[in-house]
Amino acid sequence: MEMQQVHEGKLSVETTPREEEGSVMGLSIAAGGWAANLIVFLITEFNVKSIAATKLYNVVLACSSLFPVAGAIMADSFFGSFPVVATFAFVSLLGTIMLTLTATINSLRPARCAIGGSYTCEAPSNLQYAILYMNLTLASLGLGGTRFTIATMGAEQFDKPKEQGAFFSWYYFTLYIGNVISFTAIIYVQDNVGWGLGFGICAIVNAVGLVVLVLGKRFYRHVKPKGSPFISIARVMVASIRKRKVSRASGSLDYYFGATPENMLKLEDGSPTKSFSFLNRAALKTEGDRQIDGSYAISWRLCTVEEVEDLKKLVRIIPIWSTGIYLGTSIGIFTGLTILQALTMDRHLGSHFEIPASSFIVFNLLATSISIFTIDNFLLPTWQNLTRRSLTPLQRIGIGHVINILAMVVSALIETRRLHVVRTHRLMGQSGGLAVPMSALWLVLPLAVMGIGEGFHFPGTVALYYQEFPKSLKSTSTAMVSLLIGIGLYLSTAITDLTDKTTGWLPNNINNGRVDNVFWMMTVIAAINFGYFLCCAKMFKYQHVEDHDDNGLAN
Template sequence: MDNSPIAQLKPVLDQESQAKPKKGGWITLPFIAATMLGLGLAVNGTTSNMLVYLLKEYHVDGVDAAQITNIVRGSLNLVPIAGAILSDSYLGCFPVILAGAAINLLSFVLFTLTAALPSLRPPHCTSLSAKCQQASPGQLAVLYGAICLLAIGAGGTRFNISTMGADQFESTSDKDTFFNWYMVFLYTSFMLGDTAIVYIQDSISWAVGFGVCLATSALGLVMLLLGVRYYQMPATKGNPYTELARVIVASVRKVGIKVGGVHGSVQYNVGAGALVDSAADEAPSKNLRFLNRAAMITASDDSSRSGDGSGGAWRLCTVQQVEGLKALLSIIPVWSSGILLFMSIGVMIGMIVLQALAMDRSVGPHFSIPAGSVAVSCRVSFILATLVLDRVVFPLWRRITGGTPPTPLQRVGIGHVLNVTAMVAAALVERRRLAQPGVPMSVMWLLFPLGIVGVGEALHFPGSMAFYYQEFPNTLRSLATAMAPMLVALGFFSSTMFMDVVTRITAWLPENIDHGRLDNVYWTLAASGTLNLAYFLACARRYKYHNRAAT
């Protein structure tokens, strides 16, 4: 029997280790899922019906309300990029999520106050006309303050919750399973927000609706804190974005140096003090050659420095850092083709609410579909299409092609085609509606173009995410996952500018859309989408995959 001090201490240590909760794993899922549901339901329920709130309670013109709503939607997808960079580079996910959830809570306090206190909004008006009193600057300041806090709060939570959730697992299969559940909870929260919250706001009261959003966001914050003892919180690994800046600065500082030269006369830095000549396999690629200067060894460079944070890091970089920036820049043309795609979706989502308000939304004698809930058909279509694609279409594709799955860019291209088709369908539906003045058309007609948008989104959105994740350097994975949502943000911002231009130079979008030509707007989007499809095909044809497994 071992009576050594270590043997006597072992039972005590074992007992203490058993007393400590296990970090990470599936035990964290209920806390993360509840946080996602609470915050997602509140945020999406608010943004889905914001246009109606601006119209009915603040007497904002229809087109202006649609533009403001698109700006809000764009901000909700753009601001989180800053949150992702902040968490990946400096603070870690949990502190940023916690701050974002607290800011969201404050936002819904203000929203609830605007609905509950008559002094924070203009007097009620029975009809949407020019006679309605407009909101005062103070009232608008409170409203826009709530909107800004909503965007800032989403900046801390929207991307970081998925990253923190994946950090709780070690194996790739567990991470994949978590992401599947993440999408389930995310779209469940969206659908509940589009339906339940919107119905409460429209049928009961805005104060009660925003109060429910306040309660669910508070519940999400509480559940996030209750799971603290179980979360794994990996330390940050530094700022990978600095490497990109170093390559640019180093290239500019060596702008006078000729790239290339006699065979073997140029040496490049591959890190850890190793050098290769211009003919070696490890040398930089020939595309975007002006960036190769950043890794060239010159007489003024200390060849012992590898660009890893030493004093010469901003003059001498590694070949790997140069190739990482090249990979990022080569993706930009393909990525840019998505801006017009999401711009058309942004215009449709904004105009669909105005169309729904002018259509027959009754389902039976006792129920009327809220205008803000019509767009939920796009989410339902997305979910159903995703299931059919995953279980039927893609397996059939592999069987026909001998086991080769569709590439991400093929999926994105088909999504572009369906998006143009949706704009054509929307134009035809609106043309039919305008051809029957005085006879309200059933809102069910809008489900057709929205359904096509959902199917297209099920192809191009996940395809874009897969493409960026596969092709980005390993050190820029967080930026890769943010590239597709960044398109959504830029698309919604562009839709606002597009509608502003259309309003200024045409009579297609008057305050009352029954007196306009919204169908011409959709035809314009279909035409621009066709040209954008040609641009995408040209970029996709020229693009060469860096990750051969992606092909």
């Protein structure tokens, strides 16, 4: 247990709470256990075609990535982080229990495909689909409501941005290690022992994580919510529009600072910042804002300068945030297609052991975990010793973009090689089925490169958002990472569907398609997105991150 002490009226937490680490690990294993092998589960147990299973898989992950926004809003506005995490951890438990029952009770699944003179598969009934979707919804809600809100809860235990940044690195490290366990041990059980036992283990681990979280409640610092921050954002926008014809006043006395005028000292000259100056009208005091007793009060016509500045912070960071959407898109397409590639390749290690197709994603997780550890413990200190400057969050994000492009290139080259083996195999008169005499270990290289990119990108992104967002939106700041992933995954489904309908690149048997062209297309889009990121980063100015110059790309 970590030491805790009261210091200057605040709880000082010297290390990351061990209870929270245990909860993150347990919930990560549970979530990874049902999500990691979902494509294979849909194909083998629900008779869903491969490309359709990939699209459904991306939709489920997208929902899991969008739900954290709802959880963050509830945490910031009404309940605080702990109640939200505990509630959704329970919802996650219900989802994993229901998936266990679905995998165990035969009537909840269609009959297995009949293999004989003709290969026929029975489609799931409407009831079976409805139960499956309900299970996935519960599991996705539980995953979405816990994953990033628990990150906020952990960051609330620290006061300094540097400590918070270190926490986020350890949070992602724990998250990925938990997923490594899911993508190896649990997937092996599902593929070789039984789906019911595999999902049952997820439910047990989920329950353990929930219990550990609840038992650790008394050791956490609990930050009380102060009402919905989104209402103040809306009021600033409405007030600035209503006062659009009011001339701008000069001098701090014309602006409303609320009941705490000491906020004026935080500004350089006692006035709102000059950027997005049209929003400053929302804080201008006019005769129409004066009450009967001559005082002023917050309303839909008058906001505080602090509220105006909070909205400006959001406006400044939205362009940077939008550049990360494509990363979610590329990861969604990359992951789904990699699993389909693995299903067609030689996955044997020796003569008796075959690696499950979904378990290949573990190489991505391991690469991410190792890169996070290496970056924080070796690369960043070495960089600081050599340059006397720290690596800025935007530089770390930018490196992630570049490595993501490299991963797409490597994937395209390996798929070109795989298709060449397929054509050679057929010219030799061999079967044109799924089996390809090429080792699936070739897929480790792009998976590892993608993981290294994630090790740079995601910890830097969540740390930047947490430090740059207004204080009232701390839970929302960490969920913004999940939101961009969710939108990206929805886009990956749309792009996959569009590519499937307009080209011949993605047939049900990918040996007859051109998946390499899909990867080359993603490479081109990634390069364009990186150019957009450079433009946004050049214009961005840090507000709260310590030890950084004003220029977003500067050291």
